[in-house]
Ligand SMILES: Nc1ncnc2c1ncn2[C@@H]1O[C@H](COP(=O)(O)OP(=O)(O)OP(=O)(O)O)[C@@H](O)[C@H]1O
């Protein structure tokens with residue numbers, strides 16, 4: 320397989336174009352199980368009626384695990400927002416609508432969001448036991464939903480295709496089934512960190528369109544923020560700690 324063009328480089332992988340495929344090549348130390356899990360999760364979601372790149376191949380290229388999938392020609396919403404700042408709100412609405420559409424789906428075979436959040440928070444050593452207990456109790460009391468949640472639904476993970484003009488959701492590594500409000504809280508957190516001017520508008524637009532009380536989303540913020548600490552990104556720590564300590568929303 321010829322890796323023709325580098326499309327993006329992240330902490331754990333480099334994505335190349337190879338003909339009509341995009342090939343995500345993982346760094347050598349990235350766990351094999353995580354690569355196979357990402358491919359499996361994506362494959363499980365392929366046929367539920369969302370626009371996503373389908374998995375074509377999982378292989379080892381020069382000693383590194385790689386996932387080959389459909390190449391979606393186009394730009395991510397993050398790129399488009401940067402290039403067309405006057406259209407930011409339009410793109411934001413497209414994202415909100417897409418996230419709502421995704422939440423209308425389910426995929427019972429996937430892990431439960433609550434279980435994933437529980438194990439991430441339980442394993443943290445940067446928060447004290449009392450705080451951990453409070454967060455886990457809050458998580459335990461949350462209603463059990465079965466909506467498809469992306470887990471990292473951000474402007475970086477949606478590509479508008481040059482072929483059909485439609486948005487395609489990528490990067491399904493963290494997909495689970497659970498509460499839409501938790502998935503929105505996770506998007507809100509990312510926006511607060513990297514596009515702060517969009518964060519409140521995003522949450523408000525979602526709440527308005529779905530007639531969700533904002534409190535339902537806000538209640539998830541401390542839990543979702545704590546789970547994000549698992550990623551161990553030093554620049555994020557300060558803001559995340561603030562979200563964890565946020566007082567009860569009423
Ligand atoms: N199927 C695809 N078609 C076209 N471009 C893609 C495709 N998949 C990924 N890309 C490009 O590569 C970038 C990174 O891909 P992706 O979001 O899957 O990885 P990542 O964010 O580094 O992953 P992770 O969050 O799991 O570390 C995307 O933002 C996009 O620019």
Ligand SMILES: [Mg+2]
Pocket residue numbers: 475476490
């Ligand atoms: Mg990504």
